[in-house]
Amino acid sequence: MRAQRRLDHYPVMTPLARFVAALAALLAGLACADSKPNIVFILADDLGWNAVSFHGGEIRTPNIDRLAADGARLEAFYAQPVCTPTRAALLTGRYPIRYGLHVGLVRPWSQFGLPLDERTLAQALTDVGYETAIFGKWHLGHHQRAYLPTQRGFQHQYGQYNGAIDYFSHVRDGSLDWHRDDQVNHDPGYSTTLIGNEAVRLIESHDFATPLFLYLPFSAPHTPLQALPEHLSLYAGIPDVNRRTYAAMVHAMDEQIGRVVAAIEKRGVTKKTLFIVASDNGAPRYLTGMNGELRGGKGTLYEGGVRVVALAKWTGQIAPGTVVDEPLHMVDWYPTLLKLAGASLEQPLALDGRDAWATIAQGAPAPHDAILLNAAPRGGAIRAGSWKLVVARQPRRAGGGARVELFDLAKDPTEKDDLAATHPEKVAELGARLDALTSEAMPRKTSPMPEGFHPPAVWGEAE
Numbered sequence: 059m060r061a062q063r064r065l066d067h068y069p070v071m072t073p074l075a076r077f078v079a080a081l082a083a084l085l086a087g088l089a090c091a092d093s094k095p096n097i098v099f100i101l102a103d104d105l106g107w108n109a110v111s112f113h114g115g116e117i118r119t120p121n122i123d124r125l126a127a128d129g130a131r132l133e134a135f136y137a138q139p140v141c142t143p144t145r146a147a148l149l150t151g152r153y154p155i156r157y158g159l160h161v162g163l164v165r166p167w168s169q170f171g172l173p174l175d176e177r178t179l180a181q182a183l184t185d186v187g188y189e190t191a192i193f194g195k196w197h198l199g200h201h202q203r204a205y206l207p208t209q210r211g212f213q214h215q216y217g218q219y220n221g222a223i224d225y226f227s228h229v230r231d232g233s234l235d236w237h238r239d240d241q242v243n244h245d246p247g248y249s250t251t252l253i254g255n256e257a258v259r260l261i262e263s264h265d266f267a268t269p270l271f272l273y274l275p276f277s278a279p280h281t282p283l284q285a286l287p288e289h290l291s292l293y294a295g296i297p298d299v300n301r302r303t304y305a306a307m308v309h310a311m312d313e314q315i316g317r318v319v320a321a322i323e324k325r326g327v328t329k330k331t332l333f334i335v336a337s338d339n340g341a342p343r344y345l346t347g348m349n350g351e352l353r354g355g356k357g358t359l360y361e362g363g364v365r366v367v368a369l370a371k372w373t374g375q376i377a378p379g380t381v382v383d384e385p386l387h388m389v390d391w392y393p394t395l396l397k398l399a400g401a402s403l404e405q406p407l408a409l410d411g412r413d414a415w416a417t418i419a420q421g422a423p424a425p426h427d428a429i430l431l432n433a434a435p436r437g438g439a440i441r442a443g444s445w446k447l448v449v450a451r452q453p454r455r456a457g458g459g460a461r462v463e464l465f466d467l468a469k470d471p472t473e474k475d476d477l478a479a480t481h482p483e484k485v486a487e488l489g490a491r492l493d494a495l496t497s498e499a500m501p502r503k504t505s506p507m508p509e510g511f512h513p514p515a516v517w518g519e520a521e
Contacts, residue, residue, distance in 0.1 A: 094187070094269040094399050095372065096331040098322065099391070100315055101148070101273070102308075102367070103141065103195060103221070103280040104356060106341025106348030109308050110367050113350060116296070117305045121316030122369075125333055129371025130380035130418050134467075136387045136429055136441070137339050139363045140356065141221055142197050143432075144338040144388055145275065149178045149198070149210075151392025151411035153430055155499035161434045164199055166220050166231055166517055168505035171199010172210070177405050179392050180211030183271045186401045189213055189264065193256045194275035197221055200518040206240045212273070215239050216256045218249070219518050223277065225249045225284040233513040242516045248286055250278045250307070254314030261321040266330070269399070274318070275338075279307035286310060304345055329373045332398070334391070337366040353473040359439035359448050360473055364431050376419050384424035385441055390414040428488075433496040440492045444468035447488035462489070 108115040112123045112131070138144040142163045143154040149172065154160035157173045164171055172178070180190040191214035192207045199205035200219035207215040218228065218235040225248055228236035236243050245252055257274055264270055285306035292309060296302040315335070322331050340362045341348035343355035354360030368386075370376060389411035393403055397413050412425035431439035437450040437460070444467050451460045464478040464485050478485050 095375075096266070096270045096272070096322070096327060097183075097188075097395060097399075098270075098272045098318065098331060098333050099148075099274065100318075100333070100335045101145070101194075101275040102311060102335070102337045103275070103277050104339065104341055105279065105308065105337035105367055106345065106350070106355075107352050107362065107365065107367060108350035109279070109304075109341060109348050113367070115348070115350075117308045118292070119308065119312040121312045121319060122335055122367075125315075125319065125335060125371045126369045128373070128378045129333070129369055129376045130382050132336075132368035132370065132382045132386060132418070134383050134385040135336065135366055135368035136364050136385065136431060137337065137366045138388070139339050139359060139432060141195075141280075141338050145197055146172050146176075147388040148391055149180070150176045150407075151179070151389050151409045152176070152407060153389060153410045153433075153495075155430070155433050155495065156407070156410070158500040158503040160432055160499060161436075161502040162505065163221065164197055165505040165507070166233070166235075166513065167507050167511050168199070168503075169201045170503045170505070171201065171205035174204055176407065178211045179395065180207075180271065180273070182211070182392075182396050182401050183399055184211050184213070186399055188269050188271045188399065190271045190273075191215070191257075191260055192273045192275065193217055193253045193260075194273075195219075195221060195277045196275075203240070206518065208240045214260065216243070217253060217275075218277065221277065222281055223249070224282060225277070230517065231513050233515060233517050235517040237518065240518070242519070248310070250276060250310045250314055251286075254317050257314075257318045258321045261318070261325060264325075266325060266327050272318075276311050276314070278311040279304050281342075283307065301345060301348075304341075304348070332370065332372040332375070332395075334368075334370050336368040336388070339363055340366060351472045359431050359437065361467070361471065364439070370418055372419075380418075380421075382418055384417050384422075385426065385429055386414050386417065386424060387411070387426070387429045390425070394418075428491060430492075430495050433492060433499050434502070435496075438492050438496055440488055440495070441467070442488060442491070445484055445488060446473075447485065447492060448473075449489070449492060464488070 110119045112126045146154050146159045190212045192212045193216040196219045216238050220230045220235050223230040223235045283303040285303045289306035289309045293302045293305040339356045349362035352362035354362040393411045393413045416422035428442040439448045446465045448463045462478050463476045465473045
C-alpha cells in the first residue's frame with residue numbers, strides 16, 4: 059500500500075486503546091444523550107443546482123425551501139462528480155482517492171465495495187449511543203454480506219443496493235433490488251414514497267431518549283426517469299418529456315421530505331434535530347438548464363458537476379436565513395457530526411474532512427486551505443480560496459499532454475474565463491498540490507462485467 063500523507067495527524071490507536079475509548083465514549087454518551095442532536099441526513103441523487111425553487115428553478119420544492127430559509131444555505135458546497143464516490147466521502151470523512159473509489163461506480167456485478175477497514179459515520183455514531191438507519195440507496199458494495207449496511211454500522215436498513223433501479227418494480231437488470239434489514243423485501247409501490255413511509259414509521263416509533271441518525275439517500279431524481287401521474291400532471295406545461303418527468307420526480311421527493319420534517323415536528327424534537335440536505339453531484343448535462351448557469355454537469359469537474367445544492371437547519375443553533383459562501387466538501391460532515399455527537403475523531407485512518415460547524419453556524423472562515431475535487435490519471439481539480447484548477451490529461455493515443463484551466467470563482471462562478479495563461483504562478487502552485495494528491499491515490503477499483511455473468515434472482519443474495 060502506498061504511503062499516505064496524514065492531513066489531520068490524528069494519533070494511531072492500538073485495538074485495546076480503541077476499545078477503551080469507544081467504551082468510555084459510549085458511557086459518557088448514555089449520561090448526556092440530551093446534548094446529542096438527532097441527525098436527519100437527506101441525500102438526493104442527481105439533483106441539479108437549479109432543480110430547487112430557492113435557486114430560481116421551475117420545480118416547486120416548498121419543503122426543501124423551508125429548510126433552507128429556516129437554516130443555512132451552503133452555497134459553495136462540493137461533492138464528487140458521481141454517485142458512489144460521494145457516498146463514500148460522506149460515510150468516511152476521507153477523499154475516495156484513499157481507497158480507490160474515486161473513479162467510477164460500484165456496479166451490480168462488482169466484487170468490491172467500501173473497504174472494510176474504513177470506519178463509517180454510522181459505526182462511529184453507534185459507538186456513542188445513536189440508533190442508526192439507512193433508508194434508500196446504498197451503492198457501496200453488496201457482493202458479500204460484510205459489505206451490507208447492517209454490517210457497516212446501520213441498525214436499520216430499507217431500500218436498494220444499486221443505482222438505477224426501476225422505481226415501481228424495484229428491479230435492476232432483471233434482478234430484484236429491494237431489502238429490509240438486508241433481507242429481500244417485496245413491498246409494492248413507488249420507491250420514493252416507500253422511503254418516506256419507512257422514515258415516518260421509524261420517527262413515529264422511535265424512543266427519542268436515544269439520539270437518532272437517519273440517513274435518507276433517495277434515488278430520486280436519478281434515471282430511470284419515472285414519475286407518478288399526479289406529479290407529472292403538475293408539470294404538464296414543460297414540453298420536454300425528460301425535464302417534465304425529472305421535475306415530477308423532484309417534486310415527489312420534496313413531498314416525502316416534508317412528511318419527514320412533519321413527523322419530527324409532531325414528536326416535539328425539532329429543536330433537538332439537525333436536518334441536512336445535499337445532492338451527490340449535479341444534474342446530467344442532457345437536462346439542459348438544471349444546473350443553472352454553472353458549467354458542465356454530472357461526471358465533470360466543472361461547477362455544474364461538483365458544486366451541489368446543500369443546506370443545514372437546526373432550530374436555535376443555526377440562524378434562519380444564513381448563507382454560507384465559504385467552500386466546504388462532503389468529507390467535512392463526518393468530523394462535524396462526530397464532534398456534535400461527542401464522538402472521538404481518533405482513528406487509524408487519517409481524515410481529510412474538517413469540522414465545519416463554526417463555518418456553518420458562526421460565520422467562521424472555511425476550515426480548509428484547499429479542497430480536492432478529484433485526482434485521477436485522466437485529470438483532476440482542486441480549489442484553494444476562490445481559485446480553481448481543472449486538469450484534463452489526454453490519453454497517449456490522442457497525443458498525450460493536458461488541458462489546464464484556471465478560474466477565479468469569486469469573479470467567474472460560471473467558469474467562462476480561463477486565467478491559466480495570465481496567472482502561471484497560480485497554475486504552478488495549485489498544480490503542484492494536485493500532483494501531490496494524485497501521487498497518493500490508490501489504484502482505482504474497476505468493475506468490468508465478468509464473461510458469462512448471470513444476475514442472481516435478488517441482488518446481494520450471492521456471496
